[in-house]
Amino acid sequence: MILDIKKVERISKALGDPYRLKIMEMIKKQNDNWMQCACIADNIDLAQSTISHHINQLVDADLLIAEKDGRNAKYLVNKEVVTAYVNFLNQLKG
Template identity: 30%
Template sequence: MKLEVAATQLEALGNPTRLQLYRTLVRAGDDGLPVGRIQEKLDIAASTLSHHLKRLVDTGLVTQERQATTLICRANYPGMQALVGYLVDECCADAKCASTPAEAAA
């Protein structure tokens, strides 16, 4: 993953509404959720939801599929795994990592 892609995705997730939206879709699993159900769960206006969904789709974190008149949104799990992998791939490459929470606090 390129630095610019990771930065764009992390920036998108830096908004509380988008982070809540993304976590809702991650929890929904592979079936995803229809836009109307997301709107009910998050209790936000349709235009606000549309704005935030577009940002997550544009960054590759969410996919959408039209099923007749229903728009299904899903977390892009390979994209999420790539981002998490990018963040932890080189964990402690230049230093020893703490192996316990107590060591981390010290």
């Protein structure tokens, strides 16, 4: 997968917030298992609406894959996009 500049910009902005980075870390630590939104909320001291905003930013940047699970949502790190982003950054170092 090759990312265009707009996509790289969107990902960079999404990762520019410490809470979003923490959310990504928490989900990744699930060893490739889906993480429920409620579990994320239990581990971050923010209002549910704020957590939802952060998660939406990560989903919009394609960093997280979202899936409905009944009335709840669950999330998984999108490894393909993360790998493409890292590859893009590695190209910058020459």
